Amino acid sequence: MTVPWLLSDAHGHMGTKAERNERREAGIPSILCAITPKEAKELIRESREENLGGEDGRQQERYLFPAAGIHPWYADRYELQDMETWMERCPLIGEIGMDSVWCSVDLKTQEIRFRQQLELALRQNKPVILHTKGQEKEIGDVIRQYPNRYLVHWYSCDSYLEKYLEMDCCFSIGPDVWWNPSVQNTARQVPADRLLIETDGLDAVKWAYEEGIKAFKKNIIKKPETWEGTEHVTFALAHTLEAVAEIRHMPPERLGEEIRDNLLRFCGKSI
DSSP, rough: OOSOOOEEEEEEEOOOOHHHHHHHHHHHHEEEEEEEEHHHHHHHHHHHHHHSSSOOOOOOOEEEEEEEEEGGTTTTTTHHHHHHHHHTSEEEEEEEEEEEEEEEESSHHHHHHHHHHHHHHHTOOOOOEEOOOOOHHHHHHHHTTTTOOOEEEEOOOSSSSHHHTTEEEEEEETTTTTTTTHHHHHHHHGGGGGGEEEOOOOHHHHHHEEEEEEEEHHHHEEEOOOOOOOTOOHHHHHHHHHHHHHTTSSHHHHHHHHHOOOOOOHTTTOO
C-alpha cells in the first residue's frame, strides 16, 4: 500500500518476516523490541544484516532500531544476566516496566528487575521504552530516580500524565486512538516534539480494532471504523497518524514528518 505521508513506528515487535519486509520496503523507521533472549538474538542479527548496505558494504538509510529488555511479564522467568549481553548490543533498552493489569508476576519481583535494567540503561547511556500498564504512578515515581530519556508506549491511563510530561518523556500513541478517549487525551496533551505513533505489532493492531468494534456495539462510541488494515503495518500506521492529525488539527503530511523526526532524535540518529 502506498501512503502519501512519511510514516514511522516507535514501538513494535519482531512479528513475521513479511511484516519486517514491509517495514523495510516502505522505508518505515521502526523501533522493534525483543522481550526474551532468543528473540533478542534474532532481532540483533537481522538488524545488523538489514542495516548494513549492499555489496559495497556502505551503510544505507537505517530503518530498524533494535531494543531489548526483560518485559514485566517475564520478570520471574529471566535474570538480568540472561538478557544483559543482548541489551549491551542494542541502542535502546525496552520494553521494560511494571504491569498489574495483564500480568500475574509478583510486583516486587517486577520492580527489582525493572530497577536493574534502569541502572544498566544509565550506565550505558541508552534511552528506555516503558511499559506502564496499571503502574503509571509507581513507575513515574521510580524513573525520577534514574534521569534518562524515556519513551512511554501506548499510554492509556486517565491520570498521572503530567508526572511524565514534567520529566520530558516522549509518548507513542497506540492504534486504538480512533476510539479510546484516554489515548486521545494523550495524543492531545503531549508536546509536538515528544509525540510519536506506534503499532505494538500487528497482533496489537488487530486487538485494538476488535476492541473498538466491541465499544461500538456497547454504544460506548458513536460509529465503527470500517478499515481493513490489521494485516499491514503501513495501513495501520497511516490510520493512526490520520486520527492523531485530526485530534491535533493539523495536516497528516506535516505531522508525519514531525513524528518521524522525533523518533530519529529519540534514537540518537542525526537528522
